[in-house]
Amino acid sequence: MNIRLLLSLLFLILSPLTQAAPVRAGPVEAELVAERGALVAGQTNWLALRLKPDPQWHVYWRNPGDSGIPTKLEWRLPAGLTAGDIVWPYPHAERLGDLVNYGYGEDTLHLVPLQVAAGTRGAQTLAATAKWLVCKDICIPGSAELELRLDVAAAADPDPQWRAAFARTRAELPQAVDWPAQFAVAGDTVSLQVRDAALRDASRIAFFPYASDLVNHAAPQRLAHDGDSLRLSQAASAYFVEAPAQVDGVLVVSHGERTQAYEIHAAPGAVAAVPVGTPAPATAGASVGLPPDAAALAGADGGAPLSLVAALGLALLGGLILNLMPCVFPVLSLKALSLARAGHEGQRAQSLAYSAGVVLSCLAAAIAILLLQRAGQAVGWGFQLQSPVFVGLLAYLLFALGLSLSGVAQFGTRLMNLGQGLTEQKGLAGAFFTGVLAVVVASPCTAPFMGAAIGYAMLQPPAYALAIFAALGLGLALPFLVIGFVPAAARLLPRPGAWMERFKQLMAFPLYLSVVWLVWVVARQLDVSAGAQLLVGLVLIAFVLWLWAAHGLVAALAKLLAAALALGLLVTLPQGSERAPADGAAVVGELRSEPWSTQRVAELRAEGRTVFVDFTADWCLSCKVNERVALRSSKVIQRFQEREVAVLVADWTRADPAITAELARFGRNGVPLYLVYVRGGEPKILPQLLTPELVAAAVE
Structure with a gap:
């Protein structure tokens, strides 16, 4: 038998032993993967953080846009191994109401170069903490402890399992180019001008700046495209203070089904702004909408938007x-x-x-x-x-x-x-x-x-x-x-x-x-x-x-x-102590309650149950007054029992990013907040001062 074929078969048998199983963290699957089956000393080796969000969820690019947090890796490596920064494929635009974010809603490799010093030998354990923010109509911070064990060899072939994924990701990396590019800021508009033959006959063009405070990401990009020349204007960010020395970013150019990204660096210059009303180009990404109730929830206690x-x-x-x-x-x-x-x-x-x-x-x-x-x-x-x-x-x-x-x-x-x-x-x-x-x-x-x-x-x-x-x-x-x-x-x-x-x-x-x-x-x-x-x-x-x-x-x-x-x-108070989660005891009066989570709300709504959600904190006096005056009253307890109301408690006593995100989703920045989903329907916001009559009537 051909020795090379034998080694390949042996690698396919043993590779699962070197690759740790994916880690599931909420709506994201995460793992560390390597391009080759072994590390090669004295060379640059390529690893990747693989993130696979569930459908309709997305993680974030290096510039998250209007909101969000970029994905990060914190490495713990043996001596002689050095990891570089994430090399980002071009992102997609993700729209959430009036906000536009940049990220990835599909299975994505975040490439990382790994330098292995000459003379390194033996098996090496690569460990990292991955941190990300994943969003849909709510946002959930996520993290995972990941490991990958690889031998150091004189040479190594690409891993057949990841060969295609690495090749696809490399095709989505921005190419470094030295195209003539300049930018100008006039009033509240940022304009960019780029020239190159690669722009000729482009069907779609989108620009993603590296700086988060340069443009209003939700504003349309106005495009004037003439042969090799492109002018692109967009409203400046509300956080814009002064023009930078250089504008860096990624220009994504599509010709039919073929898309290529280019990394451009624009110097200050004279650029005529594209007039308002010029049609915006198509962008390389899907959009995500607000939940159907979000517009109404932006107002006071469920009224019209403020x-x-x-x-x-x-x-x-x-x-x-x-x-x-x-x-x-x-x-x-x-x-x-x-x-x-x-x-x-x-x-x-x-x-x-x-x-x-x-x-x-x-x-x-x-x-x-x-x-x-x-x-x-x-x-x-x-x-x-x-x-x-x-x-x-x-x-x-x-x-x-x-x-x-x-x-x-x-x-x-x-x-x-x-x-x-x-x-x-x-x-x-x-x-x-x-x-x-x-x-x-x-x-x-x-x-x-x-x-x-x-x-x-x-x-x-x-x-x-x-x-x-x-x-x-x-x-x-x-x-x-x-x-x-x-x-x-x-x-x-x-x-x-x-x-x-x-x-x-x-x-x-x-x-x-x-x-x-x-x-x-x-x-x-x-x-x-x-x-x-x-x-x-x-x-x-x-x-x-x-x-x-x-x-x-x-x-x-x-x-x-x-x-x-x-x-x-x-x-010296023990900041790191974690309080035990609620055990389902009667947190609100004599009612049986359980800890809040978006998943539990979805499950109960799918069953057609009426759900009462109490966003509270032990340090919130208003919350405690409402509990004693209204939520522990016999009238409310009896009505909840008659209607089989599920009571969920979102305890914000200690910092909880998931609760913070859910509060923001309903236009709130603090507690108390009370939500009622009648028979699994859309949420209603109750006033911040409760009475027994008001709560009892809300679950009808």
């Missing part, structure tokens, strides 16, 4: 209602005491300082959320409370403030007077930081109308998002602005007197209750030991405040040591 003016109004109204939330009231009562002591001019100045603290804090929160989302993080309103360290820090702050109100330490006056030299008006710094504190303690709450406004803001350009968050802050500060500038409203404040000291001490107790709740949140996020660790930190905070007025070296050292220990206990 406009910017409507979102600003809802944010203002939501911020105003936020003043009534139990998490905010103790801080506001203290501010009211301060205003009652001040004269008319003092009330006006303090209300302005307080409002500035509120609005600037809301803008800071908006900027933080936008930057984190831009970096690929799945975050929303109240995201900071998913961190046990932040929850613990808030507990320390409220506990210290409560002890101050109880008279243990009078540090608040000193802090407020720190700003007196700058403001020249007593208490303005204190008023400003009271506004900051109001926003901090309001973060666990989502008032009615506020969820729709914030959800809308997260889908808009940064300027619109910041305007909406500023309107939210203005609504929160509005009662004190009215007191400061409307004398009739100021006269409603009670007269100053000895009772105010007693009332101030009384207001310490809601703060203590808030601290109890925050300790409970940490215990729920992590475990009982973490809650006990936080309690020890609170004792140390009490010790520091007990020594607050003491002077001398010993007292100073004791305060410093106790404060350092308290901070150490806070930052």
Whole structure:
């Protein structure tokens, strides 16, 4: 028998032993594959991350477009082996409502060059962590631990199993060309001009830039094509700041059934923009539509899609209602005491300082959320409370403030007077930081109308998002602005007197209750030991405040040591602990519930069941009030049992990108959110403040 044929047969028998089985992670199948059956020392060897999304799902290219995250590989390789970056085949355009993303909806190889040093011998285990985002009408982050074991040989033939796949992928890699290309930015339009004979008689052309902030990916590409010359114009991105030194990207050109991609590099130059109204070229990809209910769900509580003016109004109204939330009231009562002591001019100045603290804090929160989302993080309103360290820090702050109100330490006056030299008006710094504190303690709450406004803001350009968050802050500060500038409203404040000291001490107790709740949140996020660790930190905070007025070296050292220990206990909370998933016990009243997942919702809807989904978090006071007032009421429990309603709980206490994506799908950026699928039908959004009658009627 021919020795080469014998070796090939032997390779076919043994190759399954070298290739690990594909890993299934949600709607994606992933594996590492090699072009050849062995590694060759001293050469470039080609590997690939193979991703196969389920039908109608897609993963992302190096520039994901309007949203998404590029696929990444984190390698763990033996000495002498070095992996390069992913070499990307050209992408397809995936449309989702008003967004356009770039990626792959089919079985795709992400090629990676692997350098094997000369002299490397023996079997080598190649390990990598693959991370991706897969989207359909929702988005799910995915990852897989992958391995591939290959021998090092003097020579190796292509693996017959993957020969065709590697060849097909190489045909889809952009060819490096030095075509004359230039670009120009005029107003809000980016224009590109390219010349080459390969463009002649092209039937389809599409341009995919490498920079994500250059063009509005959802805007049509206007094309002027004349023989060897191509001009292409597209609206600039809302994030566009200044023209780059060079525009790089992939030009996909089709001639009938044959498609080739070219990597072009355009320098600045004079390019006439293609007029608006010029037909857009066909693009190399299928589109994915929004779920049928998505357009309606963009509005407030299932109404019509929002406009910017409507979102600003809802944010203002939501911020105003936020003043009534139990998490905010103790801080506001203290501010009211301060205003009652001040004269008319003092009330006006303090209300302005307080409002500035509120609005600037809301803008800071908006900027933080936008930057984190831009970096690929799945975050929303109240995201900071998913961190046990932040929850613990808030507990320390409220506990210290409560002890101050109880008279243990009078540090608040000193802090407020720190700003007196700058403001020249007593208490303005204190008023400003009271506004900051109001926003901090309001973060666990989502008032009615506020969820729709914030959800809308997260889908808009940064300027619109910041305007909406500023309107939210203005609504929160509005009662004190009215007191400061409307004398009739100021006269409603009670007269100053000895009772105010007693009332101030009384207001310490809601703060203590808030601290109890925050300790409970940490215990729920992590475990009982973490809650006990936080309690020890609170004792140390009490010790520091007990020594607050003491002077001398010993007292100073004791305060410093106790404060350092308290901070150490806070930052050493076990961030990596995973709380056990819900076990199906009665999370909502006496109803049997189970953890939410998109798959479980689909299964129950297919059975024709009525489904109630509760998007909640332990740190969300509004959620807990709704649970006790409405969801645990006998009327709701009886109605759910009669109708055999399936209750699913989406617990957002700890960061969960799948829940964040589902909230965004329904135009929300925080909890609570309540959905009802009646007999498996389309979802209805319930208001953010529930009553037993409203919930019972919703499942009919």
